Amino acid sequence: MKLYELTILKAHELLKQKKISSLELTRSIYDRIKKVDKKVGAYITKAEKLAVLQAKEADKAIIKGDISYLTGIPIAVKDLICTKSIYTTCASKMLEKFVPSYDATVIKKLKKAGAVIIGKVNMDEFAMGSSTENSGLQLTRNPWDLSCIPGGSSGGSAAAVCADMCLGALGSDTGGSIRQPASHCGVVGMKPTYGRVSRYGLIAFASSLDQIGPLAKNVKDCAILLNQISGHDPSDSTSAPENVPDYLAACEDGLKNITIGIPKEFNSSQGVDSDVSITIKNAINIIKDKGARCIEVTIPHTKYSIAAYYVIAPAEASSNLARYDGVKYGFRDKTDSSLSEMYKNTRTKGFGPEVQRRIIIGTYALAAGYYDAYYKKASQVRTLIIEDFKKAFEKCDVLLSPVAPTPAFKIGERIDDPLTMYMSDMFTLSANLAGIPGISVPCGFSQNSLPIGLQIMGKHFDEEKILKVAYNFEQATNFHLKKPVC
Amino acid sequence: MSLSKNDVIHVANLAYLNLEEKTVDKFAAQIGKIIDYVDTLNRVDTTNVIPTFHAISLTNAFREDTEKKHLQRKTALENAPEKENGHFVVPKVIG
Numbered sequence: 109m110k111l112y113e114l115t116i117l118k119a120h121e122l123l124k125q126k127k128i129s130s131l132e133l134t135r136s137i138y139d140r141i142k143k144v145d146k147k148v149g150a151y152i153t154k155a156e157k158l159a160v161l162q163a164k165e166a167d168k169a170i171i172k173g174d175i176s177y178l179t180g181i182p183i184a185v186k187d188l189i190c191t192k193s194i195y196t197t198c199a200s201k202m203l204e205k206f207v208p209s210y211d212a213t214v215i216k217k218l219k220k221a222g223a224v225i226i227g228k229v230n231m232d233e234f235a236m237g238s239s240t241e242n243s244g245l246q247l248t249r250n251p252w253d254l255s256c257i258p259g260g261s262s263g264g265s266a267a268a269v270c271a272d273m274c275l276g277a278l279g280s281d282t283g284g285s286i287r288q289p290a291s292h293c294g295v296v297g298m299k300p301t302y303g304r305v306s307r308y309g310l311i312a313f314a315s316s317l318d319q320i321g322p323l324a325k326n327v328k329d330c331a332i333l334l335n336q337i338s339g340h341d342p343s344d345s346t347s348a349p350e351n352v353p354d355y356l357a358a359c360e361d362g363l364k365n366i367t368i369g370i371p372k373e374f375n376s377s378q379g380v381d382s383d384v385s386i387t388i389k390n391a392i393n394i395i396k397d398k399g400a401r402c403i404e405v406t407i408p409h410t411k412y413s414i415a416a417y418y419v420i421a422p423a424e425a426s427s428n429l430a431r432y433d434g435v436k437y438g439f440r441d442k443t444d445s446s447l448s449e450m451y452k453n454t455r456t457k458g459f460g461p462e463v464q465r466r467i468i469i470g471t472y473a474l475a476a477g478y479y480d481a482y483y484k485k486a487s488q489v490r491t492l493i494i495e496d497f498k499k500a501f502e503k504c505d506v507l508l509s510p511v512a513p514t515p516a517f518k519i520g521e522r523i524d525d526p527l528t529m530y531m532s533d534m535f536t537l538s539a540n541l542a543g544i545p546g547i548s549v550p551c552g553f554s555q556n557s558l559p560i561g562l563q564i565m566g567k568h569f570d571e572e573k574i575l576k577v578a579y580n581f582e583q584a585t586n587f588h589l590k591k592p593v594c
Numbered sequence: 595m596s597l598s599k600n601d602v603i604h605v606a607n608l609a610y611l612n613l614e615e616k617t618v619d620k621f622a623a624q625i626g627k628i629i630d631y632v633d634t635l636n637r638v639d640t641t642n643v644i645p646t647f648h649a650i651s652l653t654n655a656f657r658e659d660t661e662k663k664h665l666q667r668k669t670a671l672e673n674a675p676e677k678e679n680g681h682f683v684v685p686k687v688i689g
Contacts, residue, residue: 207672209669209670302648303650303652316649346650348650415635418628426609433610435684437673438673444685446686447684447687455611461617464611464613467609468605468621468625469628469629471605475608482632482635485635485638488646489640490645491646492638492640492643526624527627527631541649542649543649
């Protein structure tokens, strides 16, 4: 087995036994990147010099017996999480030359554990998109089929994990941006409960929906990353002061006493590919066979989640992105002009089309005279969606659904039709609106051999049950072991 | 209700964006379609429903009032497109 093919857990065992070094592992990852990333295009920035130093430090620590699960483990980071001294571009011309002067809390936590930051990976510009085609800097392709999108917005994270160009990755999920690319690339990806992971140093898109989470080759690796990044942070006033359990230990229990709910709305949704429905039905049967009880539940307002989301997220974005005015950091248009012309030219040249579209939708929804009709209305519907979930979770522990209505689609197929692109997120948006956690685990393949993911959602701060169900499912199947040839 | 070109120009102006005419046409059609879709929210009765702005609401997230290290002026200015004598420089504001 090549070193770059290792899982986090396996690499940890080998590092601990001193059978491999972090430096060898890190070099193997960069060799792999040199070989395949010309085709895949996941990395925007490779931080090889810093990574080699981190690997050497990790090896020194390991010799002293100072080792945790992530010591010496190569990790990729979505390019909207601030990394001190490493470009953080948000895949935008606006931040193409931006070098943060501090680390995000999650990066501090990874470094504290001795992880090796390999580099920064591609995404839709400012995390707005479902295919990574909205990146202002480069195209990322799906390792399973290079003519397809990797999903988005954390498409670089998912593609890098999938093509063995890191052992695990961090992404962010505002409406499905971890789960949907994980599904399309056949890896595990988790959006934790809102507030579970600090957002300090995460470049904001929609602050009431954004959440950082892990992408990994299997469920246990995902649990290891979640263990490390979770917890209250005084620098993020929305981070939750809840205790963090041991997510790795949570994987081990069986499924007796677990009740799974199948939302009937998700099964009767239009536009769902037959490969997806068949695969999800099989997955539900496998989980039943493992001893879980299965009931049907209803989340009646979920059909309004796309409409509510495309008011709330752009509204928050239009406010968050007001800071890009060419003064303190980022791109500035240098045409000789007045202050307000400088603002306008900077923003018009710095932001790509999807970002501009969402700023306009958001500004419109918040404008005088429209606030009640759009923003307030959408926020009220959000309340109803949350109540629906609460009622459903009185009867069951977790909910199962598809992650995305179709497998990965072709590059260019939906780029000119934003509304159709937004429909890609029909199953994932409601978890962000409700703040609940959700995971994507590989559960099969389409007839064209593209991966399909199963979504498992849980109650607020109940990531343990999600991981338990996901791990039991994974152990009963071998979809997560299949690799693309690239 | 669809979006007129004038609506797009007006809102773009509020958001400090300068759109070319062909972009205005394109956005009016695309965003109009999105706004029409969003209007399906009107089918939901939300009488007396309290809006949610944060799914997990925390009130008064206080911290100890202690001294903390902050970014030094030099560091804070590192990414500035234009700076001078420890300040951000912008185009002339007063004529």
